[in-house]
Amino acid sequence: MYLNCHTYYSLRFGTFSEHDLLTLAQENRVKQLVLTDVNNTSACLNFVREAPKYDIKPILGIDLRNGVDPCFVGIAKNNKGYQELNEFLSHHLHNNIEIPWQAPMFKNTFVVYPFEKVLLNEKNEFLDNEYIGISIKDLRRLPFSQLKDFRDKLVVQQPVTFRSKRDFNAHRLLRAIDNNVLLSKLDEAEVASEEEKMYSIKSLYQAFSEYPHILENTEKLLDQCSIRFDFSKRRKAQNLKHYTGNKEEDEALLKKLCIQGLPKRYGKEISWTIKRRFLKEMDLIKKKGFVSYFLINWDIISYAKSQGFYYVGRGSGANSIIAYLLYITDVDPIDLDLYFERFINLYRANPPDFDIDFSWRDREAMTQYIFDRFNHVALVGTYVTFKKKGVIRELGKVFGLPKDEIDVLSTGTLLSSKVDSMAKLVLKYGQLIEGMPNYVSVHASGILISEKSLQCFSATFMPPKGFATVHFDMVIAEDVGLFKFDILAQRGLGKIKDTIAIVKQNQPEKADFDIHDVSKFYKNPVINNLIKTAQCMGCFYVESPAMRMLLKKLEVDNYLGLVAASSIIRPGVAKSGMMREYILRHRNPGRAEERAHPVMLDIMPETYGVMVYQEDVIKVAHYFADLTLGEADVLRRGMSGKFRSREEFEKAKDKFRSNCLEKGVPEKTVDEVWDQVASFAGYAFAKGHSASYAVESYQSLFLRAYFPLEYMVAVLNNGGGFYRPEFYVHDARMLGAIIHPPCVNQSHGLNVIYGKHVYLGMMYLRDLEERVMQRILKEREANDKFTSLENFIDRVLISIEQVSILIRINAFRFTGINKHELLWKAHLILGKTKRIDHPKLFPPKRNKFKIPKLDTTHLETAFEEWELLGFPLCNPFEFLQEVPKSKNGQQDLERYLNRRIDIYGYLITIKNTSTYKGDRMYFATLLDLYGEVFDTVLFPPVAAKYSFKGKGIYRFYGKVVSEFGFLSIEVIKMQKQKYVPDPRYADMKTSKKLMKLKEGGTKNQIGLN
Template sequence: MFLNTHSSYSLKYGTMDIPSIIAQARALGIHQLVLTDINNSTGAVEFIRECGKQAIFKEADEVQKGNIPYQIKPIAGIEFRRDNQLLYFGIAKNKEGMRELNEFLSRHNIENIPLPDDAPIFKHVFIVYPFVKTFSRDLRKDEYVGIKSSQLNYLYKHPILQQQEKLLIWHPVTVRDKITHRLHEYLRAIELNTLLTMVPEELKCNKDEYLISEAELTSKFEQFPFIIENTQRLIDACDLSIYFEPGSQPISKNRLAYCKEGVEADKVLLRRIAFKGLGYRYGENNLVAIKRMEKELRIIELKNYCAYFLITFDIVRYAMGRCKFYHVGRGSGANSIVAYCLRITDVDPIDLDLYFERFLHEKRTSPPDFDIDFAWDERETIQNYIFKKYPKWHVAFLGTMSTFKDRAIIREIGKVLGLPKAEIDGFTDPTRERENSLNPTYKKLLAVHQHMKSMPNQRSIHAGGILISEEPITYYTALDLPPKGFATVQWDMYEAEAIGYEKFDILSQRGIGHIREAVQLIKQNKGKDIDIHDFKNFKDDKKLNGILREGQPIGCFYIESPAMRQLLKKLKCEDYLTLVAASSIIRPGVASSGMMKSFIERYHAPDKVVYLCDEMKEQLKDTYGVMVYQEDVIKVCHYFAGLDLAEADVLRKAMSGKYRSKLAFEELVNKFFVSAREQGHSEELITEVWRQISSFAGYSFSKAHSASFAVESYQSLYLKTYYPQEFMVAVLNNYGGFYSRWVYVHELQKMGAKVHLPCVNHSDEVVNINGDDAYLGFIGIQGLENKFITGIPCERNLNGPFKDLEQFIKRTQITLEQAILLIRLGALRFTGKDKKTLLWDIYNYLGHKQKRPNSIELFNLEHKEYSLPVLENSDIEDAYLELELLGYPLNFKMFDFLKTGYRGDIMANDLHNHIGKTVKMVGNYVCEKTVHTIKNTKMWFGTFLDANGDFFDTTHFPNTTPVYPFGGKGCYLILGKVVEDFSFPSIEVLKFAKLDIHMNPVAVN
């Protein structure tokens, strides 16, 4: 009888989540319910699924109470609104009806067409229009009018009675009670961006829009029994039971076959290209690889994953072939030899002893996926290829659902209450929490916050997940069109998994852009072709490993951060396997649990490692008895406790909080202990091994994922080692990495490049390099408009270098303000004139005239020249200009700004000779990291460069640094004690102050 129910997916309108709606309906004995969220079908399949779940969960309790168990009949549809005005709502008769509704809404979303006043003709949908006193149209087949009990008096002599078979009960459901109606009012005010008291009544739901018993509802219409009969007849005509799937695991909705000929053809094709790739990776007669390949292919075929592998292979083949794009395949997919031979990944699973079961096994219930990274500016090309290859309605981006965040909620509530900005800022200030707790207004905000904090706020787009569907995706969702321009489903990855979709993750990262452009620049500047995928030939390069050991891989993906550089030096890391381990133990969870320190200790003293038993020694000897990877959990469960590999992975996943069945988890834990006893282990040993497993599993990291990162790190390191200038230019042109831009410019200078300021006759949009000469690009100039960033090099390339200022002005049609920017930075130095003379000249040309016409002059009229006195200029004045316009001085160190000539008692490269001593140093601030201690106080880690350009690190403890110590970029005087941790020296700061600098002479004058 309830044809128009709103959940919280009716964003900033509905107030109840789907489980709550179903639970309340069951408590009231309701037998049928129609979910019709506003302009979306986000919750439709979840609603159908949850109705079945709650019936199963409640059945046993109800039988014990003597009640007859029942299941609510779920029906779904969509309510259509335009500009907050209800037009009509559609109710699906069946699965085809859901598709019709979803595609109708999708077309209007994707093509940005307003919804029509009248619904189109559907074949499998009932359309219900809201009753109004003036309703007078003839209704077509499957069109009805919904009337509220409060509107029944209007039926007297109303023309609609001539079509009385078209009248239905209309009792919208939006809130649970009076409290949630108030919440609804807050949501409407937030949506409309107005005060709570200013929300028009017609844009809110009525206060009686809550669930009541079916008997109470029908009693309101007892004078009009035909309306009750019409409503029941419509409900009885709807059947969405096809969405119910037997068993706990949904049937896969992904594309079933890559080949047109079907699944069997996929098996043949996958086997053929996999074995062809095996020859490329391992040679023709590698029996170990062949055996592993056969094992994986059997499981892939058993789990119907051939199409998934082939579609991913097709994406990678397109990227590598036609586009010449570089990619990185990472994640647990790198555990697969099939993926390695298909060149989806560059990680050798045999070399690293990676378990395929970590990616896919016979008992796995959740779908695995590949993570494929492309350069940040190439991913869209790959996405376009996928969307063009597969039919409309069969491919879409995965969505996300953001919820109201804590501080954001407080701000939103404060705004609709009309509170002043200063008061709202105070309520969101964590340092004033105790003061705020006594404020009655703040208490009111918190009360609303408690109801709103987990509610959906807005739909968005997933970082890179794409769904490719066998049947139209519109059977399960309508589609949005976010700013990226690709159709996007209206639910997130968790709902996708529950429905039966495995996503294809097409991601991006700047590290790949560094590698790609460096290879291109090396070809242009050095004339050499680099096969960056030839990983085996350079992972054992002693020169690369020497740089890795020194912990100075600035610009290299994943290993350049201060924390990672420190770890590399502490480990004295000089090989691939150690870097793989380092990539895992650097993670916050592993580091904070103490396992990182334990690993470093054992790494440097392997002879002193005491293993718990022979199995632990055999399986964990590569990591010195410390579990470093998720695969280590699987190995210990398998070889120590005797679980099969599939069971071991299920247990690993369960301990990471990703397994929903508590009972099944407890059964596996019990099996671990029983099976371990059967292996002959003592109770004490089993208990200790389990303690280590359970304390580690939640923090663990896939070895394959770490290995993928390590491969890319080595590729970056190879380029930086042998082609440092081209590599650093590539880093700059792909917007850097962990550090600010000036750090990479500084590195480029250290590598021997002569770095020049932007010049209109030499610079491009981005940094370019020719020999050892590198010219900064126009993109880095703050305030320079995009049309001149692209236009100046374009004009120069078309018509040759600029000869003088006047020609530059005429050819570029530059404005006065933009020309001044370039002059101040020295970008017009080709004229041979100093900056101040050029500023006089530019005003002479552009300062007192109307805007120049956008046309080329027919005749070159010479401009009158004036004789000026000699105008003085200073290095520090230029440095300040560079600081203003670039964000850093190029040829003037930050140390040169200092009033003092003092540069510290010692330099960074001498710290190891002063362990335990208190020293004074002067450092140029690079970056910082704030952490919270166990006592909830703050401490800081700083990174600095000394006057020689070498890095050193500082620690600021709460007892010596009670408040935030840093004051932005500049040089600091540091007094502290030199400490050493695994041969890595750093400074424990005792006193810390920013040093005074010379003022800008222009500002002084």
């Protein structure tokens, strides 16, 4: 009987979930109802999936509105009608056009016009599929309206938006947030009627008792509607069914491509192990219907290779030999003994994951290719929800709190006794909307390629980048059989690609290496020594302090060790305490046999009986707890968090425990193993995934080892990495580079290298306008380098403010003239000249100025660089007000082992973390006096007394400790050091005198003719 029901996917309007709606219907004995969210279809598929559990027949529709102004409600008779509605809404969302109040000629859709809308537009002719909606509120006016005569066209339209007064309050707050107004100023027209609630069927019938024909018309309409999607375990995949057009050609093509790949990957002699694995995979891929899925991924990477785009294929699909033969991945599953069942098994409904990384510069071109290449394509949606801090900020504005009060309130540190009545309202009502979807966004990487129009499943919207996006997320997509293709962007690949281009330019005689021949890199002692000593700055995934620490503790010096480290560093292993146990077992032969359960050690001998990879969850569940492979995979997927509430996950979890206990495994052991599984699995990598990361890390490490300066330039040009650009500039200097500030004759937008000379790019000059930079580069390319400041000003349209930035950074140092003198020249030339926006045929005549001799100190230059670039190019210790009282550095840590040390450090990065009790502590990485890196830790008692106060130099007093060979300092005392005053502003008398001269007060003193 309910044709117009809203959930909170009626964004900033509705107030509860689709589950809540079904619960509400069940409580009111409603047996069929229509979900009609406002201009949104996010909840539709899950509504259909969940409704049978409540013994409710689901029907789908859309409440089509302009803002809150209703036009009509569309109700799908069937799946074709649902597609019809989705196409209609998508057209209007894509083109940002208003929805007409009158519906088009739908073939499989019922249209219900609100009573008010019909009266307002004086509509008196209706098509067979068109009706007039009457709510309980409208019954008061119906007898006095001519619409009462349209007996066959009247249906019940009692909107459902609220369950209670609480929901109505939440709704008003959402409407105020959406309109960005104070709650007291909210227009009543923006708010739904408080009567938009669900009544029991008995009450509804009673309300319409005088109009039985309205009830009959409504029943008849609902009985004609039926919607169906397959959510069963045996559902068919909805992805593009055939790559070539039919099954036989797909299978033939896949086989052909693999046979071509075998000798390329394994040489002429193909072992039986390889053949057996290949045949086993091929057989299962055919049985599961995943052939086209592999071919589409092959198509994507083939196009990337044709364009010269670098990529890395990872995910569970990296466990596949067929993916290796197709060059989707560069990970050999035979060499690494990758677990076959993590990649695929007969019980698995969804295809393996392929996460394909491209350079951040190439990803959009790849996305565009996929949209152009295939017929039915859309990005996967995701929901951005109201988070606690955001809710407080939004409601703070709605209730009219001042910004400073909102800032304090959002920190959550204010004592309840200090919170005033208005702030209490913010906190109280914030709970009503926290967790609700705020808006639909775009999944970080997912793309759907479907056999049929994606409007069969959802309407689509058009984000700023112009790629259609469905309204639902990846979980619902998988539920209905749509499996995403993951196309991601990362900067590491851009670094590799750019380094190769820079090497060809800077050292062409050494540019004949093959970056993809990674097997040679694995055996290279120079590269492996970089890993062992953690000299990995700028290198993909292995440069962070935590990873650097782990590499040293594990003494990693080979590819397999790096593969393991890539997964051990993940939060789950550390949280379970198994990271430390893994290190202990690695460093102490025999400990694994002593401590590990024999079955666990037998399952995972390579990792000492410790779960490290995602497939270990499947192995443990299958071999330790006797779950089927299908049940084990459900358990593994459930650990991601998305499925924890799912019934099948709970069943698998219960069976894990009961099976172990029935086998006689001690309860304590069962609990320990389960705790490892539960805390670790959601964050773990598949081994093939870790191996893919390790491949890219080795490529990066090769470039850092043999082309360190070119590599650091590429790192900087790709936005750096874990650390600030300043640190990579420092690292380049430590590797032998001569660093120059930007120069109008040598620099480009990005950083460039000539031999060992690195010229910073103009992009670092914070206030230099992009258009000015482009003018400089274009003019220099067209008419050669600039010969003087005057020559530059004559050739480039530029303001005094912009040229001053260039002079202050010493970008005209080729002239040999002090920058203070150049600044005076620029002011005198540009101060009186009217600039025109086109080149001059003849350079203007210049008056000759006699400018007094001015000097610039090294310290002034350093402060200028700091202000303009964000960091100085000198040693930061030169800024200290007092000379360091200790000369200790990183090289002295071993000498002070288990003793106390006094050391100074320039802060690079801090990690704030908490103990399991919630106490704050810090890990900090710093540079010593000599430019070397060292690490410190502030445990809670010390962290309570001392805290880091931004960038700068700190003096530490602490104890040098070693954990598995990794040296760090446990801080006892810490003090931030003072810098010298900025000399540019130290002598204000001089500054005032120069300002007076600039204003022309004493022209003769500066020789003005």
